[in-house]
Amino acid sequence: MRILRSIPELSELRGPLFLAIGVFDGVHLGHQAVISTSARHASEVGGTAVVVTFDPHPVKVLRPSHAPHLLTATQHKIALIRDLGVGHLLVLHFDRAFAATSPKDFVRQLVENSKPLREICVGHEWSFGKGRAGNLALLKELGRIHEFNVIGVEAVKVNGEVVSSTAIRKAIEEGNLVKATQMLGREYTILGTVVRGEQLGRQLGFPTANVSAHSEQFPPNGVYVAEARLGGALYRGVANLGFRPTVSAGKSERLLELHLFDLDREIYGEEMEVRFLRYLRPEQKFANVEALRGQIAKDVQQARESFSILP
Secondary structure, three states: OEEEOOHHHHHHOOOOEEEEEOOOOOOOHHHHHHHHHHHHHHHHOOOEEEEEEEEOOHHHHHOHHHOOOEOOOHHHHHHHHHHOOOOEEEEEEOOHHHHOOOHHHHHHHHHHOOOOEEEEEEEOOOOEOHHHOEOHHHHHHHHHHHOOEEEEEOOOEEOOEEOOHHHHHHHHHOOOHHHHHHHHOOOOEEEEEEEOOOOHHHHHOOOOEEEEEOOEOOOOOEEEEEEEEEOOEEEEEEEEEEOOOOOOOOOOOOEEEEEEOOOOOOOOOOEEEEEEEEEEEOOOOOOOHHHHHHHHHHHHHHHHHHHHHOO
8 A cells, every 4th residue: 555645646546536534433334435436436437546644643633632542643544544445545634724724725726636626524513624624515616617526425324323433433432342342343452562561470471462552442341261463463451550559559541461372572662453252351459469360370271162162
């Protein structure tokens, strides 16, 4: 997949261009419908499909105090879009200067740098431009002026509920990973970087990888059966998410730690994608470190047994 970083780079692509535009946080079923519609229309006439998205999430720039945790940080989103078979992705840097661009100017830039622009595909409620003044109706009006087609893809529903990043985020926060998986069209995962910790797990006999997530939404605290993907290899193990009350009393930072079976190499600095398979128990404070060690051993055994019965 070729990744572009500026609108003028569109001029390097063979036209006609078909653009699927959106924030695409989570790359859920609704987003996939927009992307696949654009790709199909491009394929029908031998055009070039381009997914257009933004980094960082616009809310983080416009209303940082109200910015939600992400379902997918940018590098995670890029990987998921690549997995859809997308050939071209335009990632536009979103800052206050970009936010001040009027809807008409934004579309004009797309038109002037496409050879030619044949279609823009968005979600039916998409808004864009300064003050979010642009909507599907305005986009269709601009399409008539500049002679490109506009497709507003209707919402996708699962069990009668509209699929949205907000609904998925709430489901994950509540621990309803089944619902999140249904709406995502894939299992929910968190992408993060392995960082150095306090080496406590190693001292307890269960070395752990400490994962610094890229502002992504965590499920509830507790211990989980988990899988982790590292550089194409899949490892099974047990994950602890929370504040480690037995050894880190008073600390307010939530930590994600994984004890991975059959991993015997250093992985600091590597990207890790974590999949939560099964909730084992809530986080709890133990009387001492020995009691904690004993419980971890039980968690590991239960996790190993879970893998023997998981489909």
